[in-house]
Amino acid sequence: MNSLITEHLVWFDKYARRHEEKADDMVVELVQRKRRHTLRVLGHVRGILKTASIPAHLVKLAEISAILHDVGRFPQLVGRATFDDQTGYNHAEEGAAILRDSNRLNSLQYVERETVLAAVQYHNRAIIPTNLSLDATLVLKILRDADKLDAIRTNLRYMGPDSPHGKALKDGLIWHENKHSPHIAELVLNRQLVPYQDITWSNDFVLFVCCWIYDLHFHYAYKHLDRSGQFERLLAWLPDETHFPALKTQLRTDLSRFIAKG
Incomplete structure (x- = not known):
């Protein structure tokens, strides 16, 4: 070294x-x-x-x-x-x-x-x-x-309202299994990054992190997210109702597309 x-x-x-x-x-x-x-x-x-x-x-x-x-x-x-x-x-x-x-x-x-x-x-x-x-x-x-x-790895490992990590994530973050901010779901559907200050619910935070695929620059990063299984684990935090099935499909498809582009 x-x-x-x-x-x-x-x-x-x-x-x-x-x-x-x-x-x-x-x-x-x-x-x-x-x-x-x-x-x-x-x-x-x-x-x-x-x-x-x-x-x-x-x-x-x-x-x-x-x-x-x-x-x-x-x-x-x-x-x-x-x-x-x-x-x-x-x-x-x-x-x-x-x-x-x-x-x-x-x-x-x-x-x-x-x-x-x-x-x-x-x-x-x-x-x-x-x-x-x-x-x-x-x-x-x-x-x-x-x-x-x-x-992403750290959030997946320690995410939750009862962990010190989860409590320290964002001032005023509300943990809830299903609730989310509809305008944040709309941002994701438009492949836009989620403003940190707009996050209210824990599902908003997960979407905020998922959208990082639109702000990566190197093939190594996309491949690591896929091969490690971490992106799928992140998506698993989201519910399967309202906007979320379409969001998950889009995010999976986009990650695969970025990997294929090299």
Whole structure:
């Protein structure tokens, strides 16, 4: 492993464990999950790097971005016990600010630092900014795909109103087996992304995650969703009434189409 990558991994592990020591009993579990999440995101980034034509000079920047992308999550969890970036603390923007105020990226050249900082700052945006450099945009796309893949895994594993993860998902989220927001179902039928702030019901949240297939960029991501069975498990959370059978058919068909396109 590259010594620079090892150095960042060691730093990240110490950083996460410091926050774990500050957390109360409920939040400790969430902090530990975020530490493991980061390593899995790094694994997905490496999967994308192996299977896509990525310029060599961006490989280390994509890996560093994966390691550092959630540094803002840890103070958010310890201080607020939530993953909701709409409650006054945006973990991506705060993470970039933490890195700017530290010497963590001093070993990189200026353009490289700005590429990593852009990936960290914008990885949770609904839409990728259009004013970034080509390199920053590509690294950001790699990170966003990798982050989404593990977020789906985590949500499936810990989704539920009684788990700390489920309670921390979104401020005011209401868990219900069947209820949903009709306008969100309409967005999905039109293959549009679901605005996070529009989510009210747990089924809205599941549809929000399902629509990530319309915001992926690499064949690796589509194939992983299919081969892992995670997309089918996500669809299984949705009821089989009203709009939902048509939504599920569309989402399955679209995922298959994206895979076939390569």
